[in-house]
Amino acid sequence: xxxxxxxxxxxxxxxxxxxxxxxxxxxxxxxxxxxxxxxxxxxxxxxxxxxxxxxxxxxxxxxxxxxxxxxxxxxxxxxxxxxxxxxxxxxxxxxxxxxxxxxxxxxxxxxxxxxxxxxxxxxxxxxxxxxxxxxxxxxxxxxxxxxxxxxxxxxxxxxxxxxxxxxxxxxxxxxxxxxxxxxxxxxxxxxxxxxxxxxxxxxxxxxxxxxxxxxxxxxxxxxxxxxxxxxxxxxxxxxxxxxxxxxxxxxxxxxxxxxxxxxxxxxxxxxxxxxxxxxxxxxxxxxxxxxxxxxxxxxxxxxxxxxxxxxxxxxxxxxxxxxxxxxxxxxxxxxxxxxxxxxxxxxxxxxxxxxxxxxxxxxxxxxxxxxxxxxxxxxxxxxxxxxxxxxxxxxxxxxxxxxxxxxxxxxxxxxxxxxxxxxxxxxxxxxxxxxxxxxxxxxxxxxxxxxxxxxxxxxxxxxxxxxxxxxxxxxxxxxxxxxxxxxxxxxxxxxxxxxxxxxxxxxxxxxxxxxxxxxxxxxxxxxxxxxxxxxxxxxxxxxxxxxxxxxxxxxxxxxxxxxxxxxxxxxxxxxxxxxxxxxxxxxxxxxxxxxxxxxxxxxxxxxxxxxxxxxxxxxxxxxxxxxxxxxxxxxxxxxxxxxxxxxxxxxxxxxxxxxxxxxxxxxxxxxxxxxxxxxxxxxxxxxxxxxxxx
Amino acid sequence: xxxxxxxxxxxxxxxxxxxxxxxxxxxxxxxxxxxxxxxxxxxxxxxxxxxxxxxxxxxxxxxxxxxxxxxxxxxxxxxxxxxxxxxxxxxxxxxxxxxxxxxxxxxxxxxxxxxxxxxxxxxxxxxxxxxxxxxxxxxxxxxxxxxxxxxxxxxxxxxxxxxxxxxxxxxxxxxxxxxxxxxxxxxxx
Numbered sequence: 001x002x003x004x005x006x007x008x009x010x011x012x013x014x015x016x017x018x019x020x021x022x023x024x025x026x027x028x029x030x031x032x033x034x035x036x037x038x039x040x041x042x043x044x045x046x047x048x049x050x051x052x053x054x055x056x057x058x059x060x061x062x063x064x065x066x067x068x069x070x071x072x073x074x075x076x077x078x079x080x081x082x083x084x085x086x087x088x089x090x091x092x093x094x095x096x097x098x099x100x101x102x103x104x105x106x107x108x109x110x111x112x113x114x115x116x117x118x119x120x121x122x123x124x125x126x127x128x129x130x131x132x133x134x135x136x137x138x139x140x141x142x143x144x145x146x147x148x149x150x151x152x153x154x155x156x157x158x159x160x161x162x163x164x165x166x167x168x169x170x171x172x173x174x175x176x177x178x179x180x181x182x183x184x185x186x187x188x189x190x191x192x193x194x195x196x197x198x199x200x201x202x203x204x205x206x207x208x209x210x211x212x213x214x215x216x217x218x219x220x221x222x223x224x225x226x227x228x229x230x231x232x233x234x235x236x237x238x239x240x241x242x243x244x245x246x247x248x249x250x251x252x253x254x255x256x257x258x259x260x261x262x263x264x265x266x267x268x269x270x271x272x273x274x275x276x277x278x279x280x281x282x283x284x285x286x287x288x289x290x291x292x293x294x295x296x297x298x299x300x301x302x303x304x305x306x307x308x309x310x311x312x313x314x315x316x317x318x319x320x321x322x323x324x325x326x327x328x329x330x331x332x333x334x335x336x337x338x339x340x341x342x343x344x345x346x347x348x349x350x351x352x353x354x355x356x357x358x359x360x361x362x363x364x365x366x367x368x369x370x371x372x373x374x375x376x377x378x379x380x381x382x383x384x385x386x387x388x389x390x391x392x393x394x395x396x397x398x399x400x401x402x403x404x405x406x407x408x409x410x411x412x413x414x415x416x417x418x419x420x421x422x423x424x425x426x427x428x429x430x431x432x433x434x435x436x437x438x439x440x441x442x443x444x445x446x447x448x449x450x451x452x453x454x455x456x457x458x459x460x461x462x463x464x465x466x467x468x469x470x471x472x473x474x475x476x477x478x479x480x481x482x483x484x485x486x487x488x489x490x491x492x493x494x495x496x497x498x499x500x501x502x503x504x505x506x507x508x509x510x511x512x513x514x515x516x517x518x519x520x521x522x523x524x525x526x527x528x529x530x531x532x533x534x535x536x537x538x539x540x541x542x543x544x545x546x547x548x549x550x551x552x553x554x555x556x557x558x559x560x561x562x563x564x565x566x567x568x569x570x571x572x573x574x575x576x577x578x579x580x581x582x583x584x585x586x587x588x589x590x591x592x593x594x595x596x597x598x599x600x601x602x603x604x605x606x607x608x609x610x611x612x613x614x615x616x617x618x619x620x621x622x623x624x625x626x627x628x629x630x631x632x633x634x635x636x637x638x639x640x641x642x643x644x645x646x647x648x649x650x651x652x653x654x655x656x657x658x659x660x661x662x663x664x665x666x667x668x669x670x671x672x673x674x675x676x677x678x679x680x681x682x683x684x685x686x687x688x689x690x691x692x693x694x
Numbered sequence: 695x696x697x698x699x700x701x702x703x704x705x706x707x708x709x710x711x712x713x714x715x716x717x718x719x720x721x722x723x724x725x726x727x728x729x730x731x732x733x734x735x736x737x738x739x740x741x742x743x744x745x746x747x748x749x750x751x752x753x754x755x756x757x758x759x760x761x762x763x764x765x766x767x768x769x770x771x772x773x774x775x776x777x778x779x780x781x782x783x784x785x786x787x788x789x790x791x792x793x794x795x796x797x798x799x800x801x802x803x804x805x806x807x808x809x810x811x812x813x814x815x816x817x818x819x820x821x822x823x824x825x826x827x828x829x830x831x832x833x834x835x836x837x838x839x840x841x842x843x844x845x846x847x848x849x850x851x852x853x854x855x856x857x858x859x860x861x862x863x864x865x866x867x868x869x870x871x872x873x874x875x876x877x878x879x880x881x882x883x
Contacts, residue, residue, distance in 0.1 A: 078712065078713055079712065079713050079714055079715055079788065080795055080797070080798065082797070082798055082801040082802065084770045084781070084782070084785060085713060085770075085781035085782070085784065085785055086770065086781065088713045089709075089713065092712070092713070118711075121717075125717050138882060289851050289852075289868065289871060289872065291844065291847045291848050291851055292848055292851045292852050292868045292872065293872045293873075293874060293875075295820075295823060295824065295827065295844075295848055296803065296807070296865075296868065296869060296872060296875065297869070297872045297874040297875035297878050297879070298827055298878070299758075299759065299760070299827055299878065300878045301758065301790065301878060301879055301880055301881050302754075302878075302880055302881060302882060303757060303758070304753050304754055304756070304757065305757065306756075306757050308757075309757035309758075309759075313759075313827065313828055313829070316827050316828055317828040317835050317836075320824075320828065320836070320840075320844060321836075321840070324840055324843055324844065327843070327847070680854055683854050683855050684854070684855055684856050686855070687855030687856065687857055688855075688856075691857065
């Protein structure tokens with residue numbers, strides 16, 4: 001009966017020689033290697049629910065694989081087996097019985113290994129309990145899910161990053177100056193061209209009777225008594241320090257510390273995003289496996305609150321419906337006629353032009369505000385306390401207003417552009433990111449134009465000495481003001497907007513409270529806020545070495561403010577933000593901020609003449625010259641090596657080699673994809689054969 | 695804690711540490727919580743089985759749509775009634791701890807989602823799963839058309855050998871490429 005049955009079927013099977021070949025040596029090797037995977041699965045399936053049949057391997061490899069499996073089982077920790085506690089105990093007793101057969105040396109080795117493992121586990125445990133805010137973040141995770149959790153762990157990361165940057169600046173720049181009185185050291189004062197107009201730096205400390213509110217103005221704007229302190233670049237008017245043991249080149253240290261903190265930030269961010277990036281690179285995240293991800297990993301098992309569970313259910317429903325609609329839209333899109341396409345594209349073009357016009361208007365207003373503010377400060381026009389502050393803070397105010405209005409505008413416009421829902425969210429976010437980070441760029445550009453513009457004739461000292469005797473300090477003050485204002489706004493919005501909103505919605509039921517609704521914790525906007533603050537910190541750290549410490553304290557306080565706001569005022573957002581893609585999104589935006597921050601720092605270090613009246617680079621034309629001057633002092637061999645590294649020949653060949661490496665890797669990835677699809681087809685065929693034979 | 699903590703001596707503690715992914719503190723906390731569920735007269739029995747209804751009252755499981763499945767999967771009782779003794783309870787917490795491997799989590803997730811315990815996820819299992827995730831009180835929230843389209847899409851993405859069901863290997867393959875799974879499949883006491 002079986003043979004008849006088999007012969008009938010075989011006639012219908014397509015003649016694939018691959019399926020009839022006995023296992024080749026290569027496939028035997030492959031099976032042996034994959035027996036690590038296979039035996040895992042087999043052992044786990046035999047554990048609790050041993051009802052599946054595993055694919056039997058042929059011939060003499062069975063016995064060998066049993067041996068391998070046994071030895072592999074021994075190598076894996078008992079707790080990694082998916083068995084019940086009773087079965088795990090049995091396996092462990094079996095292993096220890098077997099281990100008693102080993103020699104004393106073998107037993108001692110096993111015990112040593114186990115002790116080391118236990119020590120390592122204990123150490124890891126203790127280290128993770130030292131992590132900042134561990135219990136707070138666990139609390140947030142339980143109530144609000146993993147999307148919001150990622151925002152708070154991102155905040156924690158920034159606190160630690162800023163602390164590290166500050167330690168870097170402190171150890172290499174501030175500490176040598178602080179310990180001068182305690183060691184008998186000489187300062188090599190910068191050679192000043194006495195009498196030259198470039199090196200005049202009037203003191204900005206207020207003399208005579210100082211009104212109290214002027215102190216507050218100084219504190220908030222970084223001027224007055226704060227200007228000539230450790231806070232700003234201008235204070236570090238030291239070139240070299242002669243210690244009893246050696247010479248410390250502070251100018252070079254300042255430059256190298258700047259480069260170091262940018263590099264440290266870059267490496268740390270890239271390392272943190274490496275895991276998320278690998279998964280996102282596989283395929284466009286939103287369309288790859290999106291349904292399986294939502295169904296199998298959709299439920300947050302750490303939810304302990306009934307309201308949150310209901311919300312999670314409705315948000316999952318919403319997400320699934322959105323995805324199904326996207327599928328439907330994709331099918332509809334394919335059916336679009338030519339006329340429809342032309343209509344939609346022209347509409348999109350008009351709207352994009354409109355968006356650009358709005359952005360240009362915002363940037364121009366920032367430029368105007370900056371120039372006006374600088375003029376007012378220069379003229380020293382004192383109207384009264386409040387107006388003075390407004391004049392000082394005008395650029396920050398304009399930037400904040402623009403950053404508040406434009407996202408609302410963008411979310412209205414995107415409705416007309418007829419994109420798929422996922423793309424809508426992404427595109428709006430990209431526009432908001434662009435707006436936020438470019439506004440800083442515009443501010444710096446307007447400052448730069450003020451600094452290097454001396455009217456009609458070329459600048460005497462390379463920069464506008466009449467307005468800025470120490471332009472780096474002025475830029476540092478602007479960055480300081482932006483940071484302070486950002487912090488004030490975040491706290492003010494929480495206290496003055498979100499808290500009353502909660503009160504109104506809870507206690508005063510009316511049309512207003514229905515329309516406004518409860519506050520949602522909008523993750524993207526909050527993330528953009530803190531990335532904006534971090535970009536300012538990176539730019540400002542060169543001009544204001546204490547700024548990273550200020551930012552550390554700022555983010556530390558923002559954590560508690562946001563946590564309070566979250567727990568008291570907010571409900572979880574109805575549109576969930578996936579944890580994994582959020583990590584990648586946060587770090588991606590942070591990287592954009594970092595690359596943007598590098599541009600002004602590079603331009604000011606390499607292009608603009610450093611101040612003659614203040615700072616460590618008085619003896620040099622530009623700050624970069626400090627490095628080239630020290631390179632000249634190196635031994636000849638090192639010099640030629642460094643010159644070779646920076647020559648065009650090296651750069652071109654390095655570029656060509658990296659292009660070749662990239663092409664190779666891309667080709668390899670393409671080949672792997674082809675192999676995967678071939679293996680999938682083979683699986684389908686084998687599966688259908690099995691079904692037919694059964 | 696008092697008198698009950700002495701029942702969990704250091705020997706047993708280190709044994710549990712070795713056999714699960716939990717730390718000492720987590721095991722002690724679990725013992726404390728489990729002990730609260732044991733009625734007074736049974737406190738001296740080592741292998742007392744807490745009935746399913748009491749386990750389902752734990753705040754960590756109360757609002758979880760898979761709570762019955764979890765109890766059934768981790769229970770080693772002969773009567774298959776979902777009751778858990780302390781060993782089962784630790785197994786459950788170990789699988790859901792943050793140091794458990796992806797393989798353990800995906801193995802238990804598969805069995806939790808396998809509502810009819812036949813070893814594969816067929817259309818009925820997936821339908822029940824979707825209803826758990828989106829429905830309120832046994833009511834389906836999706837229309838039959840949407841449900842059908844959704845299940846078709848899931849099978850398209852995960853069923854490699856195209857036999858209409860998702861077996862353990864296919865499930866583990868899909869989970870290995872799902873970046874959210876490990877962080878969402880966690881329970882902390």
